[in-house]
Amino acid sequence: MGTGGLIVGERVDETQFEPQVRGGTGSHSEHERQPDFLPDMRESGTPNVVGMAGLQVDVRWVLERGVEAIRAHEVTLTHALIEGLRVIPGVAVYGALDAELQTATVSFNIENMPPSEAGLRLDDEYGIMCRVGLHCAPAAHRTLGTFPVGTVRFGLGAFSTLGEVETALGAVRQLAQEAR
Amino acid sequence: MSGSQYAVFLVYSTSYALRAEKVLQKAGIACKLIPVPRHLSSDCGVCIRIDQADQETALQALEAARVQIEGVHEL
Numbered sequence: 001m002g003t004g005g006l007i008v009g010e011r012v013d014e015t016q017f018e019p020q021v022r023g024g025t026g027s028h029s030e031h032e033r034q035p036d037f038l039p040d041m042r043e044s045g046t047p048n049v050v051g052m053a054g055l056q057v058d059v060r061w062v063l064e065r066g067v068e069a070i071r072a073h074e075v076t077l078t079h080a081l082i083e084g085l086r087v088i089p090g091v092a093v094y095g096a097l098d099a100e101l102q103t104a105t106v107s108f109n110i111e112n113m114p115p116s117e118a119g120l121r122l123d124d125e126y127g128i129m130c131r132v133g134l135h136c137a138p139a140a141h142r143t144l145g146t147f148p149v150g151t152v153r154f155g156l157g158a159f160s161t162l163g164e165v166e167t168a169l170g171a172v173r174q175l176a177q178e179a180r
Numbered sequence: 181m182s183g184s185q186y187a188v189f190l191v192y193s194t195s196y197a198l199r200a201e202k203v204l205q206k207a208g209i210a211c212k213l214i215p216v217p218r219h220l221s222s223d224c225g226v227c228i229r230i231d232q233a234d235q236e237t238a239l240q241a242l243e244a245a246r247v248q249i250e251g252v253h254e255l
Contacts, residue, residue, distance in 0.1 A: 114218035132215045133223070149218060 003051040006042055014038060070158045074104040077156045077165050081106050084169040090176040094144045094151060104160075107144070107151040110172065113179040115152045122152075126171040130154050184254040187235045189228040189242070190220060192250050197226045200247045207241040209234045220253055229255065 079099035090111035119132035133150040
């Protein structure tokens with residue numbers, strides 16, 4: 001069950017667009033069709049209440065902490081990760097290599113170790129989660145020159161810490177050394 | 181016994197992989213979801229890894245539960 005949102009502007013005549021599927025009405029149970037007023041006319045069936053409650057807490061948290069502060073934290077960690085990976089012998093890091101110019105995901109490869117093996121060992125031996133392969137983005141990997149092998153990708157976020165980045169770097173250092 | 185220790189089952193989708201894991205666990209067969217090894221496919225999903233000794237039992241359990249397998253490989 002997902003949560004979707006629809007923003008309807010004032011200039012929109014909401015009676016003019018038809019939904020793909022209607023019902024159940026959610027409020028006027030005696031009718032086969034949706035009520036003709038908002039928001040009921042766009043809210044068929046059972047709302048994902050738990051999902052929406054979670055989304056509300058998320059949004060509140062982001063607003064409280066501030067988008068800028070979250071981004072600054074990510075840039076700090078991304079910078080540390082990129083710079084740490086770059087100096088490991090046998091590791092190739094891809095992308096802009098500039099934390100200010102990219103999101104908080106960093107792609108890399110370990111020489112002589114396919115991404116699938118690196119990912120499995122990071123999970124198995126170090127408890128580090130990552131995404132390996134083509135990331136459902138074959139065109140991006142063709143651009144990087146990493147198609148069809150792909151890369152290992154670490155993703156950082158608001159809850160990641162510098163200590164975790166250090167742990168991850170230590171794990172990659174060890175794997176790269178073994179693979180040489 | 182041959183040189184390899186594991187057998188890998190490739191499946192058509194991640195939901196099959198999750199179902200296979202459930203079926204095998206229920207059948208008491210040790211298994212692990214792992215990233216699809218690069219030399220088997222460029223697919224970036226997961227596949228099932230089991231001990232090679234369990235291969236026949238596992239295939240039977242999966243067939244009984246109608247989980248389709250795309251391919252079986254040694255690892």
